[in-house]
Amino acid sequence: MNIKNGYSLIFMIITCLLNNSCTKLDTRIDTQLTNKNIEGDYTKVWNFGYASYTYLRNGFSSVDDNLFAAASDEAEQTAPISNAQLFNEGNWSPYNNPDEVFKHHYEGIRAANYFLENSNDYKSFLALNRDTMSDRQKQYKLDVQDIEWLRNENRVLRAYYYLDLAKRYGGVPLVTKTLLLTDDTDLPSASYNDIISFVVSEIDAVKDSLQSDWRTFDVAKAGRITKGAALAIKSQALLYAASPLHNSSNDKSKWENAAKAAREVITLGRYSLHNSYQNLFVIDNTGNSPETIWDIRLGASNALERKNYPIATPGGSSGVTPSQNLVSAYEYKGTPDPNNPYANRDPRLGFSIVTNNSNWNGRIMEMWIGGRDGSNVINSSKTGYYLKKFLNDNLNLVKNETKVRNWIVFRYAGILLNYAEAMNEAFGPDNANGWELTARQAVNLVRSRPGVNMPAVVAAGQGEMREKIKHERQIELAFEDHRYWDLLRWKDAESVLSQPLKGIVVTKNTANSFSYSETTVEKRVFIAPKMYYYPLPYTEIGKSKGKLQQNPGW
């Protein structure tokens, strides 16, 4: 190549670099989804709308992938090395929190923000590639309505994530837009009250633009947020905010707001108590029950039975076992039987807890020393009880039989108890404030469910009624992931969660005669005041340049 040709080559290279004329660098072939290749696929708008839903957690997969109950005074986890145990020993910290949801919930929040910001133009997006004029128009209109709901549901979901964060951490940073790389993520926490105000205002803004009952629109979409679900979230938000932990001055107007919010659910007139406490929680009964306000639907499974069936049932591994602390809270309904402490009790005991010598899994339960389910058996219950609530009886685990079961987030009985508590605090036990129900009437409604039929509560004044309502929540909502949070908001945790966890030792005397004695299963630790709030993860505090403050004591 002579010099002249060399110059022309250099010239050619420079020109092609400058104008990209010879560039072969556009090699990208997108096999994953990009903006370009979802253009025109209008169904994708649902996928973006469902994204925030996919971050919802159900209470069956909480701490240790099981019920949260083992981290409260309701139960004990059988496995010696478990996350619940860290809670119970007070051995949790910003470095090691077995129920760390901080990052996870903000992922759900981001998904909602992202959808809300990017689906403004949903009507024209839904019209892409389809005929909106002919008989297809009807489907188009339904789709428009559906996405409108879905957008509002995302606002409710976002509020729910914030409420769930505030329940744990107190005030947290309030992010209501999709943060960009250029945004400052080092944000201070909003106050607890600001979070609650946000939750309430978001729900108030959209409550009338939500589906009321998915079964009337498309039953295959049941499980999504409804108006009732949104109002139930608001009820919980205001009840928690009115409680002693967050209302140290006992501002009555907070309780009144909580009562109003619960009443909003009640006066929808859509919900009523299920006729069987026993059956509500098993198979897919929640799906069609008038009591269910919001449940998280789940596929068929036997995971909960595998984890929590009694040790002598093939496939069972004890798991979360109810405590004597809880069992002794069930009232007697009639004269106590000195030979059988489980006779003549509130029927909800037998519906929720497997006791000695009772019939379950098609056999007699043998919790006595030497029995098949007794303490002598490896990995048997440490408390002398086994869990019954939520579990389908007689599921054959050897044949891997499964059943559909849903997790109830809110149900009508819970709302009645929210109402009773708030009414009692705001107006006393027997003042209906001109509304339909007094506090006492609301509690008694829950107690008089068919099959439960507990007598009306005996409580003279507001103080006694308060204790009765707390007790009713403990019994009615047992294992439903309310107890721990109720104890926190009542500020009862320091006295209750520091009590030793009790179990029962059963000795078989003669045929069908047993003696029972209480035993301490383990010491429990609750350090007040710091444990009233979760610590923020150490990573967050470490990354923050002082703006995000750790909760006190951690």
Next chain:
Amino acid sequence: MEASVGYNRKFGEHELLAAVNYLQYSYQVDANQNGAAGLNINYGYQNVGGRIHYTVNSRYSAEFGFAYSASDNYAKGNRGGFYPAVSAAWNISNESFLQGQKHLALKLRASAGKSGYDNFSGGRYLYQLYYANSGSFPTGNGTPTWRSGLTQAYVPNPDIFAEQSLKYNVGIDAKLFNKLDITLDAFVDKRSGIVTLDNSLLAVFGTTPAYRNIGRVTNKGFEASVNFSNKAGAFAYNVGAMASFNSNKIDYMAEVPPPSLKAAQTGGPIRSTFGYVANGFYDITDFDANGGLRTSLPVPNFGAVQPGDIKYVDQNGDNKIDQADLVRVGNSYVPKFTYSFHLSTAYKGFDLRLLFQGAASRTVNLLDAGPQAIAFVNNATVYSMAENRWAYYPDRSIDTRSTATYPRLTTAANNNNYINSTLWIKNGDFLRLRNAEIGYNLPATVLRKFGLLNTRIFVNGINLLTFSSLTRNYHIDPETMSGYTALKSYNLGLTVNF
């Protein structure tokens, strides 16, 4: 496509050499290696490079090189980078004051250059927004319908670009008496713009943080080699040694601040191991009558402990053993110091070659040896290192408490014992006879009778000798902690040419 053009001219004592070349290439990788369409990944590169080399009187030389390189991995308009390099050399032995002597050849070198690296294992096209499935949510009565959600897979970074390396090198080449060669090199390599997840973003960001060009690492090193060849009559020999010292340090990696300041990766070498400082084993006196740990002792965060479990140092004195007590334990698995020496001799028809290789300033983690270190757990077998286990059965007069080097034996998973700690960190230095060979060439006079050109018989062995405390004490190969150990092999051979 490739093209190049060059220029070369001499004038007097000066010589100038210049060249420019252009290279454009692309290739496809069949991701599933099955030839199926649609799974081919394309790569494309474009490179313009050139150099100007200038020499004066074969004493001084200098070179300027450059490259403009572009990769398809980055956003349009951000694909190319300019990478210059300069170097200079002084050939001292060509100076007049050394001219005429024959026993010394000496050259000093220095260079500095920048290079780019576009191959990031975490994914390509990081500037592009991709959507990914965030999971699915079941709805509907009875058997549910699973509704899948879509979210951003990660936040795209339009500015993503190639990593850079700035390398500085100085060196000496010397040859003495035409027999002894010495080469010395020292280098500093400043790597920057390493593609790293930007962990400085807080969790409120709500998704996988973006990849950014933010990581910085400094590599420093020193290399030396000597080689001596000589011949004494029929005896010819060559001996040589090589040593290199290499250390690296993470200058920045957007690290999440660890609970323990002593467990920060930033500021330390790449691939450091973090663990607890073991302080013997719990004795029976550490527990009360109910089997509970005495309150004066720090509570480990890994579940209940028993006598014979490993006891750890509470670094921060909060009476708990948790992540806040982690420290960097040992050195890196990658040795800082490697060396080798070789010998080859020939005498008449016989020849002998030996090559030793070694590494020092290195530690290994016995837990990386898996079942060989963790006795019984997961139905694993038990190796001899567990013979020194902690055991105390006074009724059977077994008491190894004062001599134990291994925790109590258990068949259950044990979160307290089988975690990184100084108990499991062991010296990983080794010296190996990598290669040894003896050969004999049959004399030509004999061969000719059989019509053969040359014939050699040899025996060689690979990895014949290993000097390592790891092998001696734990029967673990220092180079392969688990799986098949380095092969030890013998070969007997015959080479015949005709």
